[in-house]
Amino acid sequence: MTDTTDLNDMKAMLQVPLGNQIGRVHRLWRSAITAAVQSLDMTEARWTAMLHLQLLGEGATQQALAQELGIEMPSLSRTLGQLVELDMLERRPHPTDKRAHCLYFTPAGQQTLTKLIERTMQIRQALYRDLTPAAVQQLMQALDLMERNARALLVTTAAEDNL
Amino acid sequence: MTDTTDLNDMKAMLQVPLGNQIGRVHRLWRSAITAAVQSLDMTEARWTAMLHLQLLGEGATQQALAQELGIEMPSLSRTLGQLVELDMLERRPHPTDKRAHCLYFTPAGQQTLTKLIERTMQIRQALYRDLTPAAVQQLMQALDLMERNARALLVTTAAEDNL
DNA sequence: ACCAAATACTTAGCTTGCTAACTAAATAAA
DNA sequence: TTTATTTAGTTAGCAAGCTAAGTATTTGGT
Known part of the structure; x- marks a missing residue:
């Protein structure tokens, strides 16, 4: 491979709408998981928040979770409200900072989380097929x-x- | 690399929320382009539709464009309505199928398209940095x-x- | 000690994806 | 030919991302 080839490749690349392909994969990915967990009252935003709270560890603040997810606070705030309403999560006061809330799973949330982890790992396995x-x-x-x-x-x- | 290592890698992979990373990149990507074209009255859905109509070629039906974009008709229909309203596109009757519309750029749309292509290629170049x-x-x-x-x-x- | 700026969170409203349900035209089946 | 099914497009309304703007603390400067 010569430098010239590389340059031509580069030019060709710039024409390709990779951003759109990424978006498509993202939507399909989320649909696949949501289909697999629909019986659990989980929407895309909800199972995402649940799984990432688990990765981060209980007791994380909303701010920390938003950062982990790469979304803005208002988006997360709404979803967390729903999860609290569904008795999946609890917002407990932060021990030292009166502005902040710490997030914990309820017993029902723990149960749901277990199933979520199980099913999402299956889906991921299917998505990684041949990779x-x-x-x-x-x-x-x-x-x-x-x-x-x-x-x-x-x-x-x-x-x-x-x- | 042994098979065992591969298996461990595989297990580790299944834990990683790659889907979320894809979503994050997608949102950032679209934000970057939208920021670069904000003066052109273009939102994410609008510039995406414009660019892909160009890829597909003028005269494409809405159905064809929806397929190219990987989105559903109703999502596209709304955006196209806006682009027609903004005098970027025209919906002309299909020569043989009275149900279908064919899409064409207006002169103003052509001008905007040229700028869009120019700027999105710049952004793509920046996004591909070090790749x-x-x-x-x-x-x-x-x-x-x-x-x-x-x-x-x-x-x-x-x-x-x-x- | 106090006032300004930053931070954690919420609420309100926009954008753009989706599905469901509709119309009108084209195609297939009887 | 006439009826049933499929297809192109629309409208309506939900989901979840965003920004802007507001409240309540906390932190920092004077």
């Missing part, structure tokens, strides 16, 4: 790079707006 | 596989529901 661990690894690294690039870009744009 | 063409290629292939896996999964689930 080698190395390929998945590379995929994650590439996405990570693009995520950082996008954040950097947004910061630049925001700064320009403030001139 | 080799080969890495992008692999990324697209991996996403493609996952997309097919997800579709297969949804078909299976839908069939089960109809028992």
